Amino acid sequence: MRWSSTRSSARALGIIIASGILFAFAAFLVLAAAPQKHLSVYSTAANYSLPIVQRQGRDYVGLLELLEPLGSVSAKFDSRRWRLHYNNILGEFTVGESRVRIQGREADLSAKFFFENDRGLVPIDSLSSLLPRILGGPVTLHVESDRLLIGSVGTHFTAAIAPEDSSRLVFHFTAPVNPSVSTEHGKLHMTFSREPVLAPASPTLTFDSKTITQAKFSESNGAAEIDVTTNIPLMANFSPDGQTITLEPSKAQTAAASNTAPPAPPQKLLAPSPAPPGAVPSARRYFAVVDASHGGSDSGETLSPSLAEKDVTLALARRLRQELENRGIPTLILRDSDANLSLDDRAFAANNARAAVYVAIHAASSGHGVRLYTALLPYADEEDDGPFRSWSTAQQSSLGASQAVLASVAAELKKQQVAVRGLTAPLRPLNNVAMAAFAVEVAPPGLDLSQLASPDYQQLTMSAVANGIADVRAQLGMAP
Amino acid sequence: MIPRHLYIGISVLLAAVLAMTIYALRMRGRAVATSVSPSDTRPVAPPAAGPTEQVTLFVAYDDIGMLQAHAARIPLPSVRQQRAEELLRSLLAIYLDKSSPHPLPPGSDVRGVYLVDPGLAVIDMNAAFADGHRSGILSEELTVASLIQTLSTNIPGIAKVKILVEGKERQTLAGHVDLSGFFDAAGINQLAAQLQNSP
Numbered sequence: 001m002r003w004s005s006t007r008s009s010a011r012a013l014g015i016i017i018a019s020g021i022l023f024a025f026a027a028f029l030v031l032a033a034a035p036q037k038h039l040s041v042y043s044t045a046a047n048y049s050l051p052i053v054q055r056q057g058r059d060y061v062g063l064l065e066l067l068e069p070l071g072s073v074s075a076k077f078d079s080r081r082w083r084l085h086y087n088n089i090l091g092e093f094t095v096g097e098s099r100v101r102i103q104g105r106e107a108d109l110s111a112k113f114f115f116e117n118d119r120g121l122v123p124i125d126s127l128s129s130l131l132p133r134i135l136g137g138p139v140t141l142h143v144e145s146d147r148l149l150i151g152s153v154g155t156h157f158t159a160a161i162a163p164e165d166s167s168r169l170v171f172h173f174t175a176p177v178n179p180s181v182s183t184e185h186g187k188l189h190m191t192f193s194r195e196p197v198l199a200p201a202s203p204t205l206t207f208d209s210k211t212i213t214q215a216k217f218s219e220s221n222g223a224a225e226i227d228v229t230t231n232i233p234l235m236a237n238f239s240p241d242g243q244t245i246t247l248e249p250s251k252a253q254t255a256a257a258s259n260t261a262p263p264a265p266p267q268k269l270l271a272p273s274p275a276p277p278g279a280v281p282s283a284r285r286y287f288a289v290v291d292a293s294h295g296g297s298d299s300g301e302t303l304s305p306s307l308a309e310k311d312v313t314l315a316l317a318r319r320l321r322q323e324l325e326n327r328g329i330p331t332l333i334l335r336d337s338d339a340n341l342s343l344d345d346r347a348f349a350a351n352n353a354r355a356a357v358y359v360a361i362h363a364a365s366s367g368h369g370v371r372l373y374t375a376l377l378p379y380a381d382e383e384d385d386g387p388f389r390s391w392s393t394a395q396q397s398s399l400g401a402s403q404a405v406l407a408s409v410a411a412e413l414k415k416q417q418v419a420v421r422g423l424t425a426p427l428r429p430l431n432n433v434a435m436a437a438f439a440v441e442v443a444p445p446g447l448d449l450s451q452l453a454s455p456d457y458q459q460l461t462m463s464a465v466a467n468g469i470a471d472v473r474a475q476l477g478m479a480p
Numbered sequence: 481m482i483p484r485h486l487y488i489g490i491s492v493l494l495a496a497v498l499a500m501t502i503y504a505l506r507m508r509g510r511a512v513a514t515s516v517s518p519s520d521t522r523p524v525a526p527p528a529a530g531p532t533e534q535v536t537l538f539v540a541y542d543d544i545g546m547l548q549a550h551a552a553r554i555p556l557p558s559v560r561q562q563r564a565e566e567l568l569r570s571l572l573a574i575y576l577d578k579s580s581p582h583p584l585p586p587g588s589d590v591r592g593v594y595l596v597d598p599g600l601a602v603i604d605m606n607a608a609f610a611d612g613h614r615s616g617i618l619s620e621e622l623t624v625a626s627l628i629q630t631l632s633t634n635i636p637g638i639a640k641v642k643i644l645v646e647g648k649e650r651q652t653l654a655g656h657v658d659l660s661g662f663f664d665a666a667g668i669n670q671l672a673a674q675l676q677n678s679p
């Protein structure tokens with residue numbers, strides 16, 4: 001009797017201890033890996049996101065960082081005063097005070113201004129009154145969901161059951177979208193973190209269909225989400241222009257009986273399907289996207305006291321565009337000035353261009369010759385259907401094409417007696433680009449670093465890269 | 481009656497729970513705070529005394545742009561986490577030496593290695609390591625491949641690796657190599673193989 005009571009109390013204690021450990025471990029993981037909150041900003045110039053910091057229980061954001069992608073901005077700090085110039089507008093902020101002056105006129109923030117680590121921080125809930133004075137136009141702040149729309153941006157959508165087939169739901173958007181799509185039992189979620197998708201007149205849409213009953217719009221944490229309620233597995237099909245998404249019974253459902261059908265994509269995560277190379281040649285304006293890496297406040301490597309990487313990459317990128325266009329390859333250059341451009345912006349612009357090949361240009365002082373890299377993708381957890389998973393591995397399905405272009409470019413460089421090496425690298429935004437993609441890192445031919453700025457060397461290397469791309473254009477879906 | 485060994489067990493576990501909570505809160509505090517910590521200029525800790533073990537270090541060589549595997553005998557503690565830290569410190573000692581084949585900034589150190597999740601290793605480096613690191617795709621990936629390959633070769637069971645700097649996530653090491661995601665140990669293993677082939 002006594003023995004058994006000791007055993008049961010020991011077992012109860014065991015359970016308590018085990019749950020204590022589990023709880024502590026879960027708390028540890030949640031707290032240690034708590035994702036930082038972000039403010040998503042949408043404007044005609046760029047879509048980007050900024051980290052939110054908490055001060056005295058309020059959400060704050062760096063004002064200069066917010067304005068930087070929108071125009072020319074500079075700031076100076078001396079003894080508590082922060083003076084910010086945006087185009088011709090002057091804003092004056094004082095540490096610890098909520099009263100500010102914009103072009104000499106007073107305005108009030110909802111809480112006091114902070115200045116930390118060269119960053120002027122303003123409360124987010126003041127942006128809707130502060131920004132119009134600086135930008136001279138309207139902004140819309142969705143304060144609950146940390147989304148900020150500047151000017152008249154906003155993507156609207158309609159959703160309707162297909163007239164000929166009530167098992168299909170068709171969404172039409174007013175601009176191209178590329179949401180991440182995930183499914184769970186009875187639900188399909190589309191998460192839009194890079195597009196300013198706005199709520200329909202009523203957030204819950206109901207449908208007269210046996211299989212798809214409703215779609216619900218919500219927004220939170222810098223993203224919009226559409227949740228579709230269904231009683232069959234659905235897959236999402238994207239139109240080539242990215243403006244129509246059709247949800248239909250997944251192929252696994254309809255082709256279950258056929259054993260000759262190719263394996264259906266996993267239902268857990270049906271990745272957005274950017275137009276495969278060659279599928280929509282008529283819709284394609286640019287075949288190649290050339291990205292001059294770094295720029296603005298990001299100088300890249302200081303190659304020598306007088307030579308910054310960002311200047312060399314710009315010169316190389318312009319040369320490569322010229323060489324590609326000389327070969328009849330329409331090319332978009334992503335940075336054609338000393339501008340700041342985030343890695344997300346670069347990937348977004350490249351994907352939006354729906355080109356066939358993306359080239360990131362870098363320069364380096366170490367080693368010699370040219371190094372070529374394809375993406376080394378980050379760890380992708382099968383269990384993790386997070387909204388950014390398809391974004392961080394968008395390159396996955398194009399890796400074969402990327403390696404083919406790399407091999408072709410390497411062969412052309414060798415023909416020109418340039419030392420060349422092909423590697424993989426954990427390098428953004430390569431992994432976010434949904435087309436053949438590679439990076440070119442140009443090092444000097446020998447020990448003389450100044451050769452990196454030499455027009456002859458730049459011409460030699462970039463014309464070889466252009467030849468390598470031109471050689472595989474047919475494979476990438478362009479008529480030779 | 482509850483046996484005495486259970487009391488002891490509970491006390492030890494409660495202490496562990498408390499320590500983990502404090503640690504997690506500190507990590508979180510670091511992620512929220514924006515004040516820059518002064519760079520850590522502590523000298524590299526001397527290896528722990530004890531019996532030596534044979535390990536394989538993957539050492540980067542800038543002159544040839546390659547990784548090379550070196551067998552070494554170093555004293556290693558028996559606790560898995562401390563072994564991981566000592567391994568990386570032995571590697572850093574090579575890079576901080578006068579005749580370094582791949583110089584790292586003075587004062588570079590490992591703040592800690594945490595083997596948290598089954599298969600997840602978190603390497604927390606100090607600010608000196610990242611702030612002064614040479615910029616360039618190859619330079620940065622040699623460092624990352626050297627650290628991760630050395631760790632996953634000598635500590636079995638690591639599938640993914642996260643590199644933090646002063647307990648915080650960082651976008652890139654020095655403008656190129658992405659630190660915002662988790663490294664796939666299998667992918668780094670392939671990269672290490674590429675980097676061991678002469679160009």
Ligand SMILES: [Zn+2]
Pocket residue numbers: 293294300301309361362363616617655656
């Ligand atoms: Zn670079």
